[in-house]
Amino acid sequence: EVQLQESGPGLVKPSQSLSLTCSVTGYSITSNYWGWIRKFPGNKMEWMGYISYSGSTSYNPSLKSRISITRDTSKNQFFLQLNSVTTEDTATYYCARYDYGSFFDYWGQGVMVTVSS
Amino acid sequence: DIVLTQSPATLSVTPGESVSLSCRASQGISTSIHWYQQKSNESPRLLIKFASQSISGIPSRFSGSGSGTDFTLSINRVESEDFSVYYCQQSYSLPRTFGAGTKLELK
Numbered sequence: 001e002v003q004l005q006e007s008g009p010g011l012v013k014p015s016q017s018l019s020l021t022c023s024v025t026g027y028s029i030t031s032n033y034w035g036w037i038r039k040f041p042g043n044k045m046e047w048m049g050y051i052s053y054s055g056s057t058s059y060n061p062s063l064k065s066r067i068s069i070t071r072d073t074s075k076n077q078f079f080l081q082l083n084s085v086t087t088e089d090t091a092t093y094y095c096a097r098y099d100y101g102s103f104f105d106y107w108g109q110g111v112m113v114t115v116s117s
Numbered sequence: 118d119i120v121l122t123q124s125p126a127t128l129s130v131t132p133g134e135s136v137s138l139s140c141r142a143s144q145g146i147s148t149s150i151h152w153y154q155q156k157s158n159e160s161p162r163l164l165i166k167f168a169s170q171s172i173s174g175i176p177s178r179f180s181g182s183g184s185g186t187d188f189t190l191s192i193n194r195v196e197s198e199d200f201s202v203y204y205c206q207q208s209y210s211l212p213r214t215f216g217a218g219t220k221l222e223l224k
Contacts, residue, residue: 043202043217043218044215045161045215045218047206047212047213047215058211060212061212062212094160094161099166101208102149102151102166102167102208103151103163103166103167103206103208104151104161104163104206105163105166105172107160107161107162108160109160
């Protein structure tokens with residue numbers, strides 16, 4: 001069974017970087033696509049970006065140059081880094097398998113990240 | 118970006134009723150729409166892919182229809198476990214976008 005689990009700090013200071021890890025079991029990240037999605041307070045959902053089986057990436061333009069998604073295939077993990085965070089980046093962050101770039105069929109449990117001084 | 122407008126924002130029903138939730142796209146997107154259910158404190162769950170294709174393990178009371186700009190998620194005879202928030206998501210173009218959600222609540 002495909003399982004994903006996010007990990008990382010729950011509190012980040014403004015202007016710092018947010019870094020999260022998604023650990024995947026039951027499926028190799030060298031197959032398919034893998035994405036990050038966040039849900040803001042108030043329920044708005046935002047697709048942040050993905051990394052593909054080959055390591056190519058695509059990001060939401062709304063995040064401009066602040067975002068980076070990378071991976072460690074030896075550990076079957078992929079990562080999210082979001083730079084220069086503000087309070088508007090406070091959200092629950094999910095990693096998910098992104099079935100060939102269409103829909104998200106397996107999700108992590110989510111990690112709530114608060115940006116506050 | 119493609120904007121997905123879900124309506125209504127909240128739908129109050131009693132168990133046993135059948136309901137339809139709407140998702141309208143700002144431009145034609147063929148059948149590139151997917152539906153999710155999210156219960157409180159849980160991760161989203163994929164219900165329907167590509168507008169009408171069923172997902173293994175999802176109860177048959179959930180069905181989807183539509184193409185182009187107008188899409189519908191139907192729940193035949195709502196059960197108590199169905200009270201949650203429902204989202205649509207498009208995969209027609211980048212960036213992928215989600216609707217704002219419809220909350221299905223107990224009347």
